[in-house]
Amino acid sequence: MTTVTSPLAGRAVGLANVPDPVFSGAMVGPGTAIDPVREPTEAVAPVDGLVVSMHPHAFVVVDADGHGVLTHLGIDTVQLNGEGFELLVGKGDEVKRGQPVIRWNPAAVEAAGKSPISPIVALEASAEALADVAESGEITPGGELFTWN
Template identity: 85%
Template structure:
């Protein structure tokens, strides 16, 4: 079993509240979402594993069980072309849970007209494979968000 922890500090809101039909409809996979604090911050690795995809606005870490966890920093943030995001690791790096991955500012994303709400998704998972999904309340970086069987 894999425990996926929050890459951000903020408020858990669940995928259904994400202002994007691909995420809110769980088309990418099940999980939850964080409405992050509006200050410069660092997104951290939600699991130990290998960074298999690395973009300024999103990254995927695959753990030793083969579970891929997507952290998507904001909605439509790909349109910012990396502005305001600083990559702290690269594709192919091994990371530990809680390790800094991307430095960014959710307030600047919001000021640019994008939502800073950040989905954390279990890729290629079924909803019943996840347990204890946190969909409400304050969360700190590193707090458990869900477990994956």
């Protein structure tokens, strides 16, 4: 079993409330989303593992059980071409849960006309594989988002 923790401080809102049909329809995979605090912050690793994908707006960490967890910082933020995002680790790096991965500013994302709501998704998983999914309430970095059986 893998416990996936929040990479961000903010409010859990659930995938259904993400303003993007690919995420809200769980087409990428099941999980939840965080509406982050509007201040410069660091997104941290949600699990211990290997960074297998790294972009300014998104990263995937695969844990020892082979579970891939996508953290996507905001919606349509790929269109910002990396502006306002600072990578703190690289693809191929080993990370520990809670380790800073990307520095960004959700308020700047919002000012650029994009939603800062950030999906955290269990890749290649079924909804039935997840338990205790946080879909509401305040959350801190490292707070439990869901378990993956």
